[in-house]
């Protein structure tokens with residue numbers, strides 16, 4: 460395929476035909492989507508059509524990524540903070556991740572579905588990493604896994620990719636190591652650190668990673684690493700020169716009320732809509748404008764109602780049906 464064909468067909472360019480029986484929600488009124496694959500992502504990167512990745516944590520958010528054309532849906536371990544109320548992603552368990560991945564998977568067909576391997580689930584040894592990644596694929600129904608780290612996890616990445624589990628790398632700022640890194644800080648700001656991150660990127664690509672997330676690094680370094688790799692890079696706080704971008708759902712929707720990183724842009728204000736909904740409901744119940752008798756309540760035939768009242772009346776005058784014995 461030539462570059463110009465890839466560019467003109469934009470995101471509808473996956474080479475894989477639409478699968479028979481693919482779940483298409485006609486009500487959404489969108490063009491049926493082709494399955495996003497590792498190959499189509501690579502073609503997208505070559506054509507310089509930006510890859511869109513967004514996190515999802517449950518069925519409705521997974522469904523929205525599906526419906527509106529997200530390329531890669533990530534069940535990120537930010538799940539821990541934005542969805543489950545833990546104070547760090549290091550609290551997340553395999554069971555938490557499997558449970559939420561399954562829910563997202565029920566609403567997801569076309570986007571490539573990737574889950575984060577939770578902190579501790581791939582560090583003990585290669586066997587544990589394989590077992591946990593297999594669990595995410597088999598029980599969590601995801602198509603690939605994302606692992607934080609550089610050269611120190613290359614052996615694990617090589618093993619997972621060799622047995623057919625697609626791996627997405629994640630370098631730069633590593634939220635699972637926020638304590639040892641003394642907080643959530645921009646990485647690769649010195650020449651030596653930048654070299655280390657580039658080395659990690661090359662090592663991960665060499666080990667078979669199909670893509671790498673670059674988090675919170677200078678934009679020049681994001682562009683440079685992208686130009687040196689043959690696999691797509693996905694940036695979050697890595698500037699506009701990566702092959703694609705990823706953000707956390709709750710940052711995009713303004714439903715996250717905690718700290719906001721510099722790289723976040725809020726694209727919708729769902730929080731104010733939620734406030735409107737909850738406050739409106741409370742107000743209407745309290746002043747009895749909800750529910751409306753005609754529009755939001757049920758009718759009974761007049762004859763049946765009269766009969767009911769007559770039966771009640773008969774009972775009151777000593778009929779044979781006793782009241783409850785209590």
Ligand SMILES: Nc1nc(=O)c2c([nH]1)NC[C@@H]1CN(c3ccc(C(=O)N[C@@H](CCC(=O)O)C(=O)O)cc3)CN21
Nearest residue numbers: 537540541548634643644645707710715719720721722
């Ligand atoms: N809501 C949310 N969004 C995220 O992007 C996110 C999570 N949660 N939870 C897991 C990790 C944590 N992440 C974070 C958290 C904080 C910064 C942050 O505040 N960084 C500073 C850098 C300051 C500097 O070193 O100069 C910033 O101000 O952007 C970055 C990434 C990314 N992930």
Ligand SMILES: CC(C)C(=O)C(=O)O
Nearest residue numbers: 514535536537695705
């Ligand atoms: C921020 C993205 C890349 C992530 O890893 C997460 O959501 O946990």
